[in-house]
Amino acid sequence: xxxxxxxxxxxxxxxxxxxxxxxxxxxxxxxxxxxxxxxxxxxxxxxxxxxxxxxxxxxxxxxxxxxxxxxxxxxxxxxxxxxxxxxxxxxxxxxxxxxxxxxxxxxxxxxxxxxxxxxxxxxxxxxxxxxxxxxxxxxxxxxxxxxxxxxxxxxxxxxxxxxxxxxxxxxxxxxxxxxxxxxxxxxxxxxxxxxxxxxxxxxxxxxxxxxxxxxxxxxxxxxxxxxxxxxxxxxxxxxxxxxxxxxxxxxxxxxxxxxxxxxxxxxxxxxxxxxxxxxxxxxxxxxxxxxxxxxxxxxxxxxxxxxxxxxxxxxxxxxxxxxxxxxxxxxxxxxxxxxxxxxxxxxx
Amino acid sequence: xxxxxxxxxxxxxxxxxxxxxxxxxxxxxxxxxxxxxxxxxxxxxxxxxxxxxxxxxxxxxxxxxxxxxxxxxxxxxxxxxxxxxxxxxxxxxxxxxxxxxxxxxxxxxxxxxxxxxxxxxxxxxxxxxxxxxxxxxxxxxxxxxxxxxxxxxxxxxxxxxxxxxxxxxxxxxxxxxxxxxxxxxxxxxxxxxxxxxxxxxxxxxxxxxxxxxxxxxxxxxxxxxxxxxxxxxxxxxxxxxxxxxxxxxxxxxxxxx
Numbered sequence: 001x002x003x004x005x006x007x008x009x010x011x012x013x014x015x016x017x018x019x020x021x022x023x024x025x026x027x028x029x030x031x032x033x034x035x036x037x038x039x040x041x042x043x044x045x046x047x048x049x050x051x052x053x054x055x056x057x058x059x060x061x062x063x064x065x066x067x068x069x070x071x072x073x074x075x076x077x078x079x080x081x082x083x084x085x086x087x088x089x090x091x092x093x094x095x096x097x098x099x100x101x102x103x104x105x106x107x108x109x110x111x112x113x114x115x116x117x118x119x120x121x122x123x124x125x126x127x128x129x130x131x132x133x134x135x136x137x138x139x140x141x142x143x144x145x146x147x148x149x150x151x152x153x154x155x156x157x158x159x160x161x162x163x164x165x166x167x168x169x170x171x172x173x174x175x176x177x178x179x180x181x182x183x184x185x186x187x188x189x190x191x192x193x194x195x196x197x198x199x200x201x202x203x204x205x206x207x208x209x210x211x212x213x214x215x216x217x218x219x220x221x222x223x224x225x226x227x228x229x230x231x232x233x234x235x236x237x238x239x240x241x242x243x244x245x246x247x248x249x250x251x252x253x254x255x256x257x258x259x260x261x262x263x264x265x266x267x268x269x270x271x272x273x274x275x276x277x278x279x280x281x282x283x284x285x286x287x288x289x290x291x292x293x294x295x296x297x298x299x300x301x302x303x304x305x306x307x308x309x310x311x312x313x314x315x316x317x318x319x320x321x322x323x324x325x326x327x328x329x330x331x332x333x334x335x336x337x338x339x340x341x342x343x344x345x346x347x348x
Numbered sequence: 349x350x351x352x353x354x355x356x357x358x359x360x361x362x363x364x365x366x367x368x369x370x371x372x373x374x375x376x377x378x379x380x381x382x383x384x385x386x387x388x389x390x391x392x393x394x395x396x397x398x399x400x401x402x403x404x405x406x407x408x409x410x411x412x413x414x415x416x417x418x419x420x421x422x423x424x425x426x427x428x429x430x431x432x433x434x435x436x437x438x439x440x441x442x443x444x445x446x447x448x449x450x451x452x453x454x455x456x457x458x459x460x461x462x463x464x465x466x467x468x469x470x471x472x473x474x475x476x477x478x479x480x481x482x483x484x485x486x487x488x489x490x491x492x493x494x495x496x497x498x499x500x501x502x503x504x505x506x507x508x509x510x511x512x513x514x515x516x517x518x519x520x521x522x523x524x525x526x527x528x529x530x531x532x533x534x535x536x537x538x539x540x541x542x543x544x545x546x547x548x549x550x551x552x553x554x555x556x557x558x559x560x561x562x563x564x565x566x567x568x569x570x571x572x573x574x575x576x577x578x579x580x581x582x583x584x585x586x587x588x589x590x591x592x593x594x595x596x597x598x599x600x601x602x603x604x605x
Binding site for chain 2: 007008009010011225226228229231232234235236237238239241242243244245246284288289290
């Protein structure tokens with residue numbers, strides 16, 4: 001007898017949705033590379049790309065070509081990597097803490113990374129020759145330390161969503177205070193620290209892309225594989241344990257991967273808020289509540305969101321640039337309030 | 349054949365013992381109801397069997413000590429529904445029930461077609477197929493309890509531990525749910541250990557009652573043996589009349605003293 005296909009339809013990443021998301025990303029990358037503050041003409045840039053592919057003659061001068069290949073494209077790619085990392089990490093934090101408002105910036109990860117990065121800028125401003133630079137390393141340690149501190153503090157105060165968020169606020173304030181103190185003692189580097197903190201991709205190059213790709217790639221693989229386990233965590237620790245998984249171990253694995261992605265993003269772009277909360281929620285509304293869908297689509301959606309935000313940041317008042325954090329906060333803060341209202345009654 | 353055996357089992361949170369020296373044999377296919385006043389240690393005893401609360405003493409599943417089983421092996425043998433299950437509000441019924449297949453999958457594996465087939469059967473069985481694509485938050489109280497039971501059944505464990513499965517249900521829905529459990533027990537040969545606050549329902553559905561008070565077992569036996577006026581008065585501090593029905597069941601009804 002022919003075995004019938006089961007009729008039940010679990011929430012899964014449909015190939016069509018994935019293809020549409022990737023095509024959307026390619027479109028955003030293309031448009032953002034073709035258009036910019038320097039008026040090169042989209043048609044001329046397209047012919048330059050065609051010339052590179054076919055070995056033909058480009059209409060652009062050498063310096064104009066350099067703007068496309070050495071300035072715009074790495075910046076667009078880096079914006080995509082950072083946005084994808086922050087959104088994916090936000091989704092993972094929300095799953096681990098079973099809290100719709102969890103975000104790398106609310107739980108102390110970013111403040112920890114910021115503090116550690118400041119200390120490195122102050123203490124070792126010109127260390128070179130390391131395989132992995134001291135700044136990403138310190139940012140990683142700071143991010144993991146910040147989240148761990150928030151988690152421990154929240155747990156010792158009785159756990160629960162509200163307590164966790166309050167613990168995050170306390171830890172972030174404390175670490176930011178240390179950061180400010182270190183800055184004030186070292187006013188010679190204050191400009192470097194501030195421009196990093198405001199968040200931005202204006203110094204982006206292929207080097208930054210190469211530094212972040214392995215971290216974000218590894219985190220993406222781990223988090224996408226953990227999607228089903230994040231769904232299991234959603235039923236609470238007792239039930240998750242009764243289903244044969246170890247909730248503590250899953251949490252640690254996911255937290256490490258999410259902190260790694262956050263740290264890699266923060267190290268090259270500074271503090272860019274709200275990506276981690278806006279994007280996963282939009283994905284949730286559009287594609288369903290299973291983390292098997294939320295994590296990968298947040299990665300792609302976050303990339304698209306930040307490329308667009310960075311495009312606005314660099315072109316809206318050209319030649320001046322807005323800090324990208326201003327754009328994400330403009331869209332993110334009202335959205336955050338909306339999410340709070342939508343989750344009324346669930347945040348006790 | 350004994351599906352579950354407890355030998356001097358104590359359940360504890362750290363050093364605080366909440367159920368003490370419980371010994372019990374539950375034959376395969378039986379329904380045992382653990383009853384007792386609030387704080388008697390009933391839920392903690394169930395949690396120690398499933399492995400989420402630490403225990404001393406020996407717990408045997410189908411004759412094998414649980415200490416020799418991995419967490420996944422144990423989860424394939426015992427399924428557990430807590431008193432207040434946490435239902436992820438936006439998850440669909442299908443996704444939720446599918447979580448019951450977790451012990452049958454390697455940690456990072458996707459579920460197979462056979463897992464989906466099990467979920468489909470369970471949804472059909474519990475009359476949930478029409479709700480399969482609905483988010484859990486849109487379900488009524490009775491539908492939510494059925495979804496939890498479906499998640500438990502998808503685990504395909506021989507032993508079902510149900511902690512107050514009728515919490516929040518009106519008498520009609522409570523009866524329907526317990527009838528369903530009883531039918532599954534008869535048809536699939538499952539063994540059921542449940543806690544129940546309603547003494548009459550306990551007497552009507554369980555083969556045997558285990559009365560706990562202060563963390564200890566104070567009486568075991570058939571409903572008629574355990575549920576006497578004096579026992580209920582002593583352990584619940586309640587005034588009741590015990591009425592016998594023609595079919596050998598008992599009804600416990602409160603009276604004003």
